[in-house]
Amino acid sequence: MSAPRVRLRSGVGPLLLVAGVLLGVLLWAGMAVVGPAVALLPMALVICWWLFWHPLPTLGLLFATTVLIEGQSEVWPVTLDRWYGTIGPTPLHPPDLLVLLLLGWVVHERVRTTRPGPGLGPFAPPMALLAVALAFGLVTGYLGASDRIDLIGSARVLALLLVVPLVTAEVLGRTARTRAAVGFAVALVAGRAAIALAGVLTGRAPGAPGSSGVTAAVSAEASTFYEPTMNFLMVVTVLGITVALVRRLSLPRWLLLVAPMLLVTIALSYRRSFWIATILGLVLVLLVATGRRGRPWLVLGGAAVVLALYVAISAGGSTDATNPVLYRAESLNPSKLTTTTGDRYRLDEQRNVLAELRAHPLTGLGLGVPWTVRFALSEYHEGGQLYTHVTPLWFWLKLGPLGLVAYVWLWAIAIRTAYRVWRRGSDGRVRAGALALAAGFCGLIVAELTGPFTGIDVRITLVVGMCFGWLVAAAAAIRPPTGAEDDDARRYAVAAR
Numbered sequence: 109m110s111a112p113r114v115r116l117r118s119g120v121g122p123l124l125l126v127a128g129v130l131l132g133v134l135l136w137a138g139m140a141v142v143g144p145a146v147a148l149l150p151m152a153l154v155i156c157w158w159l160f161w162h163p164l165p166t167l168g169l170l171f172a173t174t175v176l177i178e179g180q181s182e183v184w185p186v187t188l189d190r191w192y193g194t195i196g197p198t199p200l201h202p203p204d205l206l207v208l209l210l211l212g213w214v215v216h217e218r219v220r221t222t223r224p225g226p227g228l229g230p231f232a233p234p235m236a237l238l239a240v241a242l243a244f245g246l247v248t249g250y251l252g253a254s255d256r257i258d259l260i261g262s263a264r265v266l267a268l269l270l271v272v273p274l275v276t277a278e279v280l281g282r283t284a285r286t287r288a289a290v291g292f293a294v295a296l297v298a299g300r301a302a303i304a305l306a307g308v309l310t311g312r313a314p315g316a317p318g319s320s321g322v323t324a325a326v327s328a329e330a331s332t333f334y335e336p337t338m339n340f341l342m343v344v345t346v347l348g349i350t351v352a353l354v355r356r357l358s359l360p361r362w363l364l365l366v367a368p369m370l371l372v373t374i375a376l377s378y379r380r381s382f383w384i385a386t387i388l389g390l391v392l393v394l395l396v397a398t399g400r401r402g403r404p405w406l407v408l409g410g411a412a413v414v415l416a417l418y419v420a421i422s423a424g425g426s427t428d429a430t431n432p433v434l435y436r437a438e439s440l441n442p443s444k445l446t447t448t449t450g451d452r453y454r455l456d457e458q459r460n461v462l463a464e465l466r467a468h469p470l471t472g473l474g475l476g477v478p479w480t481v482r483f484a485l486s487e488y489h490e491g492g493q494l495y496t497h498v499t500p501l502w503f504w505l506k507l508g509p510l511g512l513v514a515y516v517w518l519w520a521i522a523i524r525t526a527y528r529v530w531r532r533g534s535d536g537r538v539r540a541g542a543l544a545l546a547a548g549f550c551g552l553i554v555a556e557l558t559g560p561f562t563g564i565d566v567r568i569t570l571v572v573g574m575c576f577g578w579l580v581a582a583a584a585a586i587r588p589p590t591g592a593e594d595d596d597a598r599r600y601a602v603a604a605r
Contacts (some may be wrong), residue, residue: 159206171292203268203570227274229580241508244511248475252476271573277580280581304338343374343389349366351393384554472506472507472509476494499559532586
């Protein structure tokens with residue numbers, strides 16, 4: 109067979125030649141000024157070009173890197189700082205670049221085709237309010253005594269919370285991959301949890317028994333996941349498996365082994381707030397998935413939420429004390445609230461932040477502006493006055509009352525949308541994932557009363573944004589119920605009419 113012939117339009121060949129010469133000159137000049145790393149620029153451009161035209165792998169890469177790349181280099185070779193640092197002299201971080209490529213594809217698709225995408229769906233109103241609050245917080249912080257680096261960094265993370273749900277919903281909705289996304293996420297989370305647990309068992313994790321400087325008591329750092337991202341994802345995965353078992357959905361056998369492993373890994377993280385989130389989530393999914401209805405069950409579910417909120421506020425959250433698992437569990441007793449400096453610091457911080465909010469109730473401080481130490485702190489943290497461990501208070505403190513309203517509204521819409529997908533969806537795997545997210549969101553809200561997570565921490569902000577986008581795509585794919593759907597979905601559809 110003869111080789112295929114490549115035909116070029118008249119004049120294209122000389123243009124390619126000129127472009128090649130110009131690129132060579134630019135590379136030569138760049139290597140002379142910056143160094144040999146510039147030689148990687150053509151490869152980087154080719155990779156970006158490919159990622160632009162293949163949004164589904166790009167979205168998968170964004171999720172995978174967020175899950176896999178931890179700050180614990182002893183367990184995973186790529187550290188947090190190396191991946192989430194800036195790209196050369198640019199202000200962009202690698203996740204930012206992936207999000208921009210996805211946003212460019214979304215804009216291209218909307219211009220090229222007339223087929224409407226899911227957009228932000230029910231999340232549009234609270235996202236619009238959050239955008240207004242972000243602009244207000246930027247102006248307030250810029251006019252105040254703000255730390256410019258923190259101002260830009262905080263605005264960047266909040267911008268991700270606004271953009272990531274949109275690009276996720278558009279990619280999954282236009283490619284009809286909401287079901288496949290569940291399997292991909294579960295496999296990735298299970299694999300990452302297994303790696304962390306293996307790190308503990310082999311003594312490679314920072315808090316693993318036998319590691320340097322660790323005696324009979326466990327290290328001050330978490331054995332598995334100190335950061336909230338994987339803790340949240342593991343909680344949601346456990347809840348999803350529980351829903352599937354209760355509803356008797358077909359599950360791969362390996363998932364039956366994954367659930368106990370995830371529970372062990374959650375316990376070894378020493379995050380008391382996520383222990384509470386796990387228990388609360390299990391109560392909620394069991395109440396809903398078993399089909400329990402009526403006022404007593406509603407009261408029981410509400411009581412579980414109130415109890416979780418009380419325990420979280422009074423005793424959940426500190427992670428810096430040298431305590432084994434049993435000691436950490438005992439520390440949930442409110443009478444032992446001040447046994448560690450970490451717990452005392454959170455109380456001192458909250459007292460100062462509330463005083464700051466009383467002084468600036470209508471404007472807050474703005475992004476990048478530190479709160480004033482009016483009351484003595486039990487310990488000092490560098491940059492600690494730029495954030496607060498209570499996430500709702502952070503939104504109020506940095507973005508004003510509009511920020512707090514947007515935060516509450518956003519979570520309300522997220523839980524409502526997830527429950528709607530659970531009740532009206534036709535795919536069992538998607539429905540189980542939606543109910544797991546609804547209960548997981550309730551647990552995360554409780555956890556955020558003791559830690560700066562959504563909108564503050566870049567990794568969990570990316571994950572939460574992708575979860576929001578997945579819900580938008582799943583809700584947009586809901587069709588009128590058919591005879592093949594279960595009784596719950598049909599009854600809900602009739603009541604909705």
